[in-house]
Amino acid sequence: xxxxxxxxxxxxxxxxxxxxxxxxxxxxxxxxxxxxxxxxxxxxxxxxxxxxxxxxxxxxxxxxxxxxxxxxxxxxxxxxxxxxxxxxxxxxxxxxxxxxxxxxxxxxxxxxxxxxxxxxxxxxxxxxxxxxxxxxxxxxxxxxxxxxxxxxxxxxxxxxxxxxxxxxxxxxxxxxxxxxxxxxxxxxxxxxxxxxxxxxxxxxxxxxxxxxxxxxxxxxxxxxxxxxxxxxxxxxxxxxxxxx
Amino acid sequence: xxxxxxxxxxxxxxxxxxxxxxxxxxxxxxxxxxxxxxxxxxxxxxxxxxxxxxxxxxxxxxxxxxxxxxxxxxxxxxxxxxxxxxxxxxxxxxxxxxxxxxxxxxxxxxxxxxxxxxxxxxxxxxxxxxxxxxxxxxxxxxxxxxxxxxxxxxxxxxxxxxxxxxxxxxxxxxxxxxxxxxxxxxxxxxxxxxxxxxxxxxxxxxxxxxxxxxxxxxxxxxxxxxxxxxxxxxxxxxxxxxxxxxxxxxxxxxxxxxxxxxxxxxxxxxxxxxxxxxxxxxxxxxxxxxxxxxxxxxxxxxxxxxx
Numbered sequence: 001x002x003x004x005x006x007x008x009x010x011x012x013x014x015x016x017x018x019x020x021x022x023x024x025x026x027x028x029x030x031x032x033x034x035x036x037x038x039x040x041x042x043x044x045x046x047x048x049x050x051x052x053x054x055x056x057x058x059x060x061x062x063x064x065x066x067x068x069x070x071x072x073x074x075x076x077x078x079x080x081x082x083x084x085x086x087x088x089x090x091x092x093x094x095x096x097x098x099x100x101x102x103x104x105x106x107x108x109x110x111x112x113x114x115x116x117x118x119x120x121x122x123x124x125x126x127x128x129x130x131x132x133x134x135x136x137x138x139x140x141x142x143x144x145x146x147x148x149x150x151x152x153x154x155x156x157x158x159x160x161x162x163x164x165x166x167x168x169x170x171x172x173x174x175x176x177x178x179x180x181x182x183x184x185x186x187x188x189x190x191x192x193x194x195x196x197x198x199x200x201x202x203x204x205x206x207x208x209x210x211x212x213x214x215x216x217x218x219x220x221x222x223x224x225x226x227x228x229x230x231x232x233x234x235x236x237x238x239x240x241x242x243x244x
Numbered sequence: 245x246x247x248x249x250x251x252x253x254x255x256x257x258x259x260x261x262x263x264x265x266x267x268x269x270x271x272x273x274x275x276x277x278x279x280x281x282x283x284x285x286x287x288x289x290x291x292x293x294x295x296x297x298x299x300x301x302x303x304x305x306x307x308x309x310x311x312x313x314x315x316x317x318x319x320x321x322x323x324x325x326x327x328x329x330x331x332x333x334x335x336x337x338x339x340x341x342x343x344x345x346x347x348x349x350x351x352x353x354x355x356x357x358x359x360x361x362x363x364x365x366x367x368x369x370x371x372x373x374x375x376x377x378x379x380x381x382x383x384x385x386x387x388x389x390x391x392x393x394x395x396x397x398x399x400x401x402x403x404x405x406x407x408x409x410x411x412x413x414x415x416x417x418x419x420x421x422x423x424x425x426x427x428x429x430x431x432x433x434x435x436x437x438x439x440x441x442x443x444x445x446x447x448x449x450x451x452x453x454x455x456x457x458x459x460x461x462x463x464x465x466x467x468x469x470x471x472x473x474x475x476x477x478x479x480x481x482x483x484x485x486x487x488x489x490x491x492x493x494x495x496x497x498x499x500x501x502x503x504x505x506x507x508x509x510x511x512x513x514x515x516x517x518x519x520x521x522x523x524x525x526x527x528x529x530x531x532x533x534x535x536x537x538x539x540x541x542x543x544x545x546x547x548x549x550x551x
Contacts, residue, residue: 051435053434072434073431073434073435074434074436074437074438074439074440077434078437082435082436083435085432089429089431089432090429091424091425091428091429091432092428092429093427094421094424098421101418101421102422102425102433102436103436103437105437105438106433106437106438108437114418153432153436154436156436157436
C-alpha cells in the first residue's frame with residue numbers, strides 16, 4: 001500500500017472568499033476516506049481541485065508521485081481519478097448505455113470496436129444495478145438511478161481513485177443501504193480508493209477508514225471515525241460553537 | 245442496423261434518380277439548390293445540433309470554398325474538380341484556426357466571433373474587387389464542358405449522399421458520442437476523460453470543410469460567384485432550415501432544406517422578406533418545438549431511423 005493521491009498546501013479563493021485554505025491530505029491505495037464538514041466548508045471545492053475543474057492558487061497535487069496540479073479534468077481522469085457530482089450530471093439526453101460508453105471512450109485506450117465498448121458498458125450498468133435500462137434516456141431516470149448511472153460512468157474511466165460527492169443525499173433509507181453496498185463492492189471487488197463527501201453521518205462513520213473534517217476552508221481534524229465523533233472541535237464546527 | 249433502417253434511405257436514393265426525367269429545367273434547378281442546402285444545413289447541424297456550438301461562419305466557409313476554387317480556376321486554370329478539394333482544404337484550415345481561436349470562449353462569444361469573421365470575410369471579398377470582382381461577381385467555369393442541369397443534379401446528388409453518409413457515420417461513431425456528451429454537459433464530459441476542446445475544434449473543422457466543399461460545388465454550378473454566398477442572409481437561411489427541420493437529428497436538416505427552398509420559390513415574389521419570415525418561423529420553432537418538424541412528425545417515426 002502506498003499513497004496514491006496527495007495534496008500539499010492547497011489553497012483556492014474566489015474573489016475575497018477563501019474556499020480552501022492550505023489543506024494537506026493524502027489517500028492511501030484501497031482506502032475509504034470520508035470528507036465532512038458544515039455547508040460551505042470547502043469540501044466540493046477540494047474535489048474540484050483534485051479533479052482539475054479548478055486549479056489551486058497555491059499548493060501542489062500529486063497522483064502516484066506525479067505532479068497533476070495544472071492538468072485539465074480530462075487528463076486527470078485519464079490518469080486515474082474519477083468523480084461523481086453533488087448535483088448529478090449524467091448526459092440527460094443520451095441513453096444509459098451511451099452515458100457509460102462515453103466514460104469508456106474517455107479512457108482513450110484505442111483498438112476496441114464499438115461493439116466491445118457496448119458490451120463493457122452493459123456489464124458496468126449491470127454492476128451498478130441498472131441492467132434493463134440500457135436504452136432508457138438518462139433524463140427519465142429517478143434520482144438514485146441517475147446516481148448509479150453517474151457511478152457507472154465514473155467507473156467506466158477505470159479510475160484508481162474515485163471521488164464521490166454526496167452520493168447518498170436525497171436517498172431514502174433503503175436506497176442508502178443499496179448505495180453503501182455498492183460502494184463497498186467498489187472497494188472490495190475493484191480495489192479502488194474512495195474519497196467521499198457525505199452528510200449522512202451514520203453511513204460515513206461506519207464505512208470510512210479515515211475521516212477528514214473541514215471547516216471554513218481549513219482542515220480541523222483528521223483521524224479514525226471514532227476519534228472524530230468525540231472531538232470537541234468537530235462537534236463545535238457542526239453546532240456553531242467554535243468561538244466558545 | 246435493422247432492415248427497415250437500411251431500406252428507407254435506399255428507397256429515397258432510388259427515387260432520387262428519376263427527377264431529371266420529368267422535372268422542368270426550372271424545378272431541376274430548385275432541386276440542385278435544395279441539395280446544396282442539404283449539404284449546408286446538415287453539416288451546420290453537426291456543430292450546432294450535435295456539439296451545441298452555434299456558428300455563424302458556416303456560409304462564410306462555403307464562400308471560402310467557392311472563391312478559392314473559383315479563383316484557382318480563373319487565374320491558374322486549375323480544374324474545378326481539383327479546385328473544390330483545395331477549397332475544402334482551405335476552409336478546413338481556416339475552420340481549424342478560427343476554432344482554435346474562439347472555441348475556448350464558447351457559447352454566445354463563439355457566435356459573436358464567427359458572426360464577426362463572416363462579416364469581415366464578406367467585406368474583404370466585396371472590396372478586393374481586383375481579385376474577386378466584388379459585387380459584380382466572378383465568372384468561373386463549370387464542371388462539365390456541355391452544360392446540362394441533369395449532370396449537375398446527379399453530381400450534387402452523389403456528393404450530398406456521400407456527405408450524408410459521412411455525417412451519419414460520424415454521429416453514430418464514438419466521435420459522435422463524444423460530440424453529444426459535450427453538448428449535454430461539458431463539465432461532466434471533461435470529468436469523464438473527454439478532451440472537450442479537442443472535440444469541439446474537431447467538429448468545427450469537419451463542419452467547415454463540408455461547407456467549403458458545398459460552396460465550391462455551388463460556385464461552379466452557378467458559374468458566377470458573388471459575395472452573396474458568404475453573406476449572413478445565406479447563413480440565416482441555412483440556420484432556419486436546420487432549426488425548422490429539426491436540429492440534432494439526422495433527417496431534420498435534410499427535410500428542412502427541401503421544405504424551405506421549395507417554399508421560398510413560391511414566396512420569392514415578395515423579395516428578400518422570405519429570409520425574415522423564415523427567421524421568425526425558426527425562432528418560434530426553437531421556442532415551441534425545439535425538435536423541429538421532425539420532432540412534430542412523431543417520436544415513433546424518429547425512433548425508427550432518424551437517429
